[in-house]
Amino acid sequence: MSVIDLSALKGGLKELPPLSLYIHFPWCVKKCPYCDFNSHEFKPVPGAIAIQAADNVGRSRVGDGFDEMAYVEALLRDFEYSLPAIWGRPITTIFMGGGTPSLFSPEAMDALLAGLRARARIHPDAEITMEANPGTFESERFKGYRAAGINRLSIGIQSFDPLQLKALGRIHDGDEARRAVEIALTHFDNVNLDLMYALPNQTLAEALADIDTAIAFGVTHISAYHLTIEPNTLFAVQLPANLPDDDISADMQEAIEARLEGAGYVHYETSAFGKPGRFARHNVNYWQFGDYVGIGAGAHGKISSHEGVVREMRYKQPAAYLQAVADGNPLQSSHKVGRKELPFEFMMNTLRLTGGFETRLFSERTGLPVSCIQSQLRQAQAEGLIEQDLTHLRPTLKGQRFLNDLLTLFLHDEGEN
């Protein structure tokens, strides 16, 4: 009698990808006109900053919008509901995004991280990033965040130009932006700056000036985004005047890429540039089609098991989310990604990486043989959008520039087989 092979689990994944944790903080001081993320302005009552210090039970409250400890408790409960699906898997990165997580006090962050460590295995080297916005910076707070265990900051600078910041509806000016970076660098050695280009009335020189300022700070990571007018934003309703045209913004992109690469930043994803060894590990896990649990209002998660890939979403409105957690089911929706959608979803992430992916990753992460996308790959190659060797598949420069055209090749049409 031969040995029965127990490893051959039919039609599923044989290996599970690295696991990350995303935590959403849905409040901002003010909603920006270009932002389509799940963020809500809290209405500050007079003297809100004073209240922010601490009330008599040691809980920090910000305005009348939310009770931060209540939210932290909800996050931990929410996380507990996810534990069975990720049991035993170490969490390699944590990302606290928003909204503006830096509206939460260091104490709240400390309580949150302590609570997470008590409930799951957090990798000792885990990258733990928090997003922060200038205008919410005080040196003491950031010292506190660092002490709580946060080891990477991502700052939403957008621009150092006061006129641009005003047009973008940011609450900070150029000086505050610079001060925020200085404070961040006092306490953190791993800092990302988010910058936007192709802003209203912006010239090529102005776009590069922002990049140069960021480089001069010596931060480890810079994200340079082309301003995109998203539906359901104020900008979509009132289109800003004098946006640079396609050709000028393409010139900006090329100049920015050259400038950053010259300064030692590797262009590793569409809009991301990092010093070697300092790529955003959390984001890279997304882009390599890794797993992540998403907790908090409106957070999205993707979790693989031997049965396939499931995507889930929490309730979006903070109040509805808090109620749903209290009721014992924070999920608004959850669906298994079908076999026909998996190749597209995989490509949509991995082809954002300028280095593409190791070909074996496709079947490892989707459970499908790479042969199922052979005809699309052939077409993409014929159009000069990708290149392949024995082990890797990567977008060409043309493929990077025309990523949308490349990705639509993998979109499954309804009605097609």
Add this chain to the structure above:
Amino acid sequence: MKNIRNFSIIAHIDHGKSTLADRFIQYCGGLDMREMSAQVLDSMDIEKERGITIKAQTAALTYKARDGQVYNLNLIDTPGHVDFSYEVSRSLSACEGALLVVDASQGVEAQTVANCYTAIELGVEVVPVLNKIDLPAADPDRIAQEIEDIIGIEAVDAVRASAKSGIGIEDILETVVSKIPPPEGNPDGPLKALIIDSWFDNYVGVVMLVRVIDGQLKPKDKIKFMATQAEHLCEQVGVFTPKSVQRPSLNAGEVGFVIAGIKELKSAKVGDTITLVNKPADAPLPGFKEVQSQVFAGLYPVESHDYESLRDALEKLQLNDASLKYEPEVSQALGFGFRCGFLGLLHLEIVQERLEREFDMDLITTAPTVIYEVVMKDGTISEVSNPSKMPEAGKYEELREPIITATILVPQDYVGSVMTLCNQKRGVQRNMQYMGRQVMLTYDLPMNEVVMDFFDKLKSTSRGYASLDYEFKEFQASDLVKLDVLVNSEKVDALSLIVHRATSVYRGRELVSKMRELIPRQMFDIAVQAAIGGHIISRETVKALRKNVLAKCYGGDITRKKKLLEKQKAGKKRMKQVGNVEIPQEAFLAILQVGDK
């Protein structure tokens, strides 16, 4: 027979014909309120939306007049557009009278004049009605004078009415009874029935609307169509009230429907005469014509695998529209499709819209063209309805294009600009007549200029006041050339045009510049060129797009970005891939957006 009145309504679009018809039906109790959906006589969706009647319909009404007698009034609806003038003439010849309904503020329009003249030529009594008298801008006295000036009929005593508000409805019906003569005819003679209209019904097959001139028609009669010689067994006769009601027979003077188990519309042609096999009439009624297509266009599915569905859709449309002609055609650029013949531009638009709306087809339509006569070196004449099939210059002796005689009625203020437009379109003025406030211009115009954008230009140059009627005159030799369009050096046959040499260079230049605007930037440069006889006369470049990428793709939530890409993909699918270039539907009609010098 003396208590029968057969009449139709002549009116310009929007002058209130359908509303008036509805009022008659309501007044005479043809339908109760619940059954009255607005404008019952116009039953197709498109007709309702555009306010025009495409198929003739009818209503048999019972009216008790002030003289105490009961009359049978047969209202025969007529199509109200220049494309359907033959159908109008057939409807009118089934009547003894016609109500000329004129908007009391807008006055007489060319279309109305043309139909009125047709009615008068056919010996139909024309009775004027001034409608919309309750509008603030109404000026009934002036309009009555205008009717007398332009049409030359007495209009001082014209009934003043408002169909919308229900004013004057009974007065109109009284006038119908008193002014319109009863039908004449021999009830005992051999059967002669005129087909006013015919359409296909899924359950009973072809339904014919007929006017019996002489004799009697009953179920079980063996009938014969005098033009096609086809024989059928009459199954059912009846009238529309407008609901269909069966009757034991249709007699001389009456209007009603006939069902005879006919499967194909082409065997029941509008204008044909029905008689009995056993007791045939010796001659058919006069005026029958085979319908001729005036305007042609290629219809191609965006997705080549939809070719069969397009064929099915055209087949189904033809069941109800015998004037639609189509034959398969192959384009190098567009693949398999159909060259279709239409009565006119409106007909083309209606067919295109029905294919898209009712049959859910994604179509590429080529620019409308007319039929040309090509006289070959050996003297033989062939007809060409597709510009790309035009023989090379030098292979033929001469090219002849169709000329129409256009009648344009326009207020004096706009005469100058309308004349300029006609001259730009190579028109030759034949007549100019002042009629009160309006001027009637008669021009001979090349039809290929008219099918492009003449009607739109006429409307815009006269701020909507000018109206147009036209009829085919003759084929005339002309100095025409074929203009080709090349996309990335490849000739796109579906974009070829026949133009007059004098305007060819200008048109070619404007066309490629328009195409450059309409073709979206793609991953590579696209050269668009115009050529005449292999000689490039103009070139424009659609510059390559520099990038097409989503700056930020928040890894957590991919759904919205996925939707965005799905939208991009759907947008591409509505374009036709020619070589490696994606060309949007509207670019195939770019010539229609090219202005005149």
